[in-house]
Amino acid sequence: MEKIVDSDRCRFPTQSTRDPPWLVYTHGKKKIQTFCKLSDSNNNYNNNTAYIKSIPELRGKSIWGCFHGWLVLRDLNNSKMFSLWNIVRSQSLNLPPLPYLPTRIINAQEIPLSGVVLTAPVPNTSTSADCLLVLFFQYYVFWCRPRLRRNARINWVNQTLFFDGELIAVNQSAILNGIIYSLGNVAPTDGPLQICLVSMKMVDGELKILSLQLKPKGSIHNCVRFCMFVLESCGLLYLVSLNLAHRNEFFISGFNVWEFDPHTNQNWVEVKCLNGRAFFLGARWSTWSWGCDSDSTVSSSSSSSSSSSSVGYRKDCLYLALDNHILYSYSLAERSMTPFQTYQNLKTTKISDYYWLYVKPQHYRLAAIQNRKEHNRKTPIYIVEEKVADEETEATESLLISTLPTDMISLISEHLHLFEYRNFRASCKMFRSLVSPLPKTTKKLLPVPILIFFTTDDGQCRMIDPSRDDDSYYCNHLQLPEYPFTVHFCKDGWIVIHDRQLVSLKYLNPLTRVKQDFPLDEDLKISDLKSIGFSANPTSSDCVTVVFDHDYDVGFIHYVQYGDQKWKDCRLDNQVDFFFAGTSSPLYFAGAFYVLGIDGRLGEFKVLGDGQKSWQIYRKPITGIKYLHSYHLVECHGDLLAVFIGRMGTWVEVYKFNLSERKWIKVKSLGNYCLFVSNSSSFSIQPTEAWMRNRIYVPRIKGNRIVFYSLDTCKFHVSGIEDDSLVNLFGTTQPLHCFWFWENCA
Numbered sequence: 001m002e003k004i005v006d007s008d009r010c011r012f013p014t015q016s017t018r019d020p021p022w023l024v025y026t027h028g029k030k031k032i033q034t035f036c037k038l039s040d041s042n043n044n045y046n047n048n049t050a051y052i053k054s055i056p057e058l059r060g061k062s063i064w065g066c067f068h069g070w071l072v073l074r075d076l077n078n079s080k081m082f083s084l085w086n087i088v089r090s091q092s093l094n095l096p097p098l099p100y101l102p103t104r105i106i107n108a109q110e111i112p113l114s115g116v117v118l119t120a121p122v123p124n125t126s127t128s129a130d131c132l133l134v135l136f137f138q139y140y141v142f143w144c145r146p147r148l149r150r151n152a153r154i155n156w157v158n159q160t161l162f163f164d165g166e167l168i169a170v171n172q173s174a175i176l177n178g179i180i181y182s183l184g185n186v187a188p189t190d191g192p193l194q195i196c197l198v199s200m201k202m203v204d205g206e207l208k209i210l211s212l213q214l215k216p217k218g219s220i221h222n223c224v225r226f227c228m229f230v231l232e233s234c235g236l237l238y239l240v241s242l243n244l245a246h247r248n249e250f251f252i253s254g255f256n257v258w259e260f261d262p263h264t265n266q267n268w269v270e271v272k273c274l275n276g277r278a279f280f281l282g283a284r285w286s287t288w289s290w291g292c293d294s295d296s297t298v299s300s301s302s303s304s305s306s307s308s309s310s311v312g313y314r315k316d317c318l319y320l321a322l323d324n325h326i327l328y329s330y331s332l333a334e335r336s337m338t339p340f341q342t343y344q345n346l347k348t349t350k351i352s353d354y355y356w357l358y359v360k361p362q363h364y365r366l367a368a369i370q371n372r373k374e375h376n377r378k379t380p381i382y383i384v385e386e387k388v389a390d391e392e393t394e395a396t397e398s399l400l401i402s403t404l405p406t407d408m409i410s411l412i413s414e415h416l417h418l419f420e421y422r423n424f425r426a427s428c429k430m431f432r433s434l435v436s437p438l439p440k441t442t443k444k445l446l447p448v449p450i451l452i453f454f455t456t457d458d459g460q461c462r463m464i465d466p467s468r469d470d471d472s473y474y475c476n477h478l479q480l481p482e483y484p485f486t487v488h489f490c491k492d493g494w495i496v497i498h499d500r501q502l503v504s505l506k507y508l509n510p511l512t513r514v515k516q517d518f519p520l521d522e523d524l525k526i527s528d529l530k531s532i533g534f535s536a537n538p539t540s541s542d543c544v545t546v547v548f549d550h551d552y553d554v555g556f557i558h559y560v561q562y563g564d565q566k567w568k569d570c571r572l573d574n575q576v577d578f579f580f581a582g583t584s585s586p587l588y589f590a591g592a593f594y595v596l597g598i599d600g601r602l603g604e605f606k607v608l609g610d611g612q613k614s615w616q617i618y619r620k621p622i623t624g625i626k627y628l629h630s631y632h633l634v635e636c637h638g639d640l641l642a643v644f645i646g647r648m649g650t651w652v653e654v655y656k657f658n659l660s661e662r663k664w665i666k667v668k669s670l671g672n673y674c675l676f677v678s679n680s681s682s683f684s685i686q687p688t689e690a691w692m693r694n695r696i697y698v699p700r701i702k703g704n705r706i707v708f709y710s711l712d713t714c715k716f717h718v719s720g721i722e723d724d725s726l727v728n729l730f731g732t733t734q735p736l737h738c739f740w741f742w743e744n745c746a
Contacts, residue, residue, distance in 0.1 A: 453735030493743030621664035649729030
């Protein structure tokens with residue numbers, strides 16, 4: 001945080017309708033509020049400003065919603081007491097206490113407050129039929145009609161939510177056209193728990209459910225569990241799904257956004273852009289902010305009595321505040337996520353609550369969107385063509401090609417990248433005749449692994465070569481599927497993908513165009529795969545493919561030999577010392593598969609003769625660490641190495657596992673080697689360039705350049721930029737669907 005303002009502590013900071021929401025933290029015994037004005041402008045995360053306040057109306061209370069300029073507050077000392085406060089008008093309304101707090105029938109525990117909604121602004125005099133304050137305690141609902149008239153009688157009404165005889169549990173809500181839309185859970189008697197969208201309205205003095213809509217289906221990458229958010233924007237309703245790739249680990253695999261237009265009553269439509277807006281997602285409620293028409297950031301400004309600064313957010317981005325210390329920025333267009341710190345220089349770190357706060361509702365501007373779309377449809381596109389005779393064009397091209405000496409053509413081809421080499425030979429017949437075809441080994445054309453990541457589902461990818469100083473470039477010459485897929489593993493030029501369209505598991509080589517399906521198995525949940533790898537070329541007879549999985553407190557190892565038509569299972573029923581395999585890929589080393597657990601322990605799996613299996617668990621090399629940012633296994637110079645990266649890159653440690661003594665040895669230098677690590681693939685090479693040695697390249701970028709960790713400086717750096725060290729990984733971008741690609745033909 002670059003600036004901390006500590007003045008006029010009892011006054012709410014200024015916010016206009018063009019400003020993005022505040023990210024507010026409450027902390028300390030006196031319930032001090034810290035209003036964070038964050039900046040995502042050009043990845044400059046040091047321009048944030050914090051305003052420290054102690055507003056009397058917020059002391060001893062928690063905020064549960066901000067609707068129409070009104071805050072819904074709950075007393076921290078008496079959980080039955082609620083109040084409303086209008087920040088702009090400085091009006092407050094104390095509500096009568098709830099008659100009781102709902103409890104569970106089984107254990108008599110108090111049911112937590114799961115959602116709040118205020119349907120309209122609080123009226124000044126008579127009771128308004130439009131204004132309704134609703135408190136959701138899962139299945140139970142309390143509602144009242146608040147009004148500001150002195151001595152007005154306000155009564156709480158409680159009821160239970162049913163629909164077709166089924167109990168409906170409700171949490172986060174949004175209001176649109178007088179109808180309340182809430183995220184709900186329904187547990188039918190003949191099926192599992194299902195996520196749904198509940199629409200309800202006040203009918204004859206009772207809150208009635210109008211309809212239930214199940215969670216829309218979308219192209220979801222590697223999702224085991226998810227969190228849902230609902231919000232209203234520009235007269236439309238939006239559902240946002242935060243997809244997690246691990247049941248016991250906070251590993252984000254992607255987001256999905258659906259749009260619903262209540263005026264047309266059409267089905268939910270998955271969207272890939274937000275029309276220049278930014279969505280701000282929170283645990284209690286979500287909101288949104290307008291962007292700009294340019295390709296830069298969403299700029300806004302705010303001023304207070306002591307300072308005036310400019311902040312910005314990127315358009316078509318999702319901002320997620322689910323952690324006390326980290327704010328995540330996800331770009332829908334780039335499918336990448338960037339974390340940054342929100343209050344790193346504040347003295348206190350004991351946070352009790354955090355939320356987005358939007359004081360003044362924005363103008364709808366829905367007509368502006370429709371007018372812009374109509375203008376784009378009506379605006380003609382002029383294409384200027386040069387009409388040249390075909391004979392003249394061919395003659396000109398022949399003249400240009402003939403002027404290149406053959407020695408120069410050969411010299412150019414020797415300095416081309418693998419994919420550029422292919423394009424060079426395919427450009428004309430003369431180049432194809434002068435340049436030799438690809439040799440059997442392509443290692444000299446692809447000397448180091450390249451980072452490949454996807455922004456669409458049609459197989460087009462971006463690539464970054466860490467050995468080159470130029471920017472990333474698009475490539476559609478890899479023979480990748482054009483249907484939605486997820487890459488789970490990559491080794492020696494072969495990749496394992498999950499075909500999300502046919503729900504099948506495949507392996508393919510994008511260079512040789514060889515591909516094949518793995519056998520189908522009902523016990524193998526392809527959409528929930530966490531860790532997969534194989535021992536050798538998947539087309540060789542001695543190849544074994546293994547999948548590590550778990551279902552709550554029972555672990556499974558699925559494996560298949562090349563040519564077999566059915567997967568075999570190994571059940572890990574460890575009640576005392578259960579092993580949760582992480583999201584990083586396993587490594588086949590010295591005749592066994594090794595995999596790291598989410599706690600850093602090492603698992604060893606061997607397929608012995610006569611159908612026998614062996615499973616061993618070894619202790620972790622690091623103690624006292626509860627959370628690992630990432631962890632990877634890699635073979636380097638005949639040794640089994642484990643790379644551990646702390647939370648947001650605050651520390652990095654490398655260990656070698658001694659197979660004979662079964663113990664870990666700390667590694668301080670990689671010598672002439674460098675490592676490339678990611679969840680789906682990890683490699684080690686001995687680069688010819690001395691400046692690449694003793695480095696660990698991670699799948700993160702800043703701008704269009706790779707981020708790496710140097711064991712010489714013990715810091716992160718950006719490739720191609722001198723003296724640009726990073727204290728941690730905040731402000732660096734992680735493409736969520738990426739992998740290191742390398743055809744090791746050694």
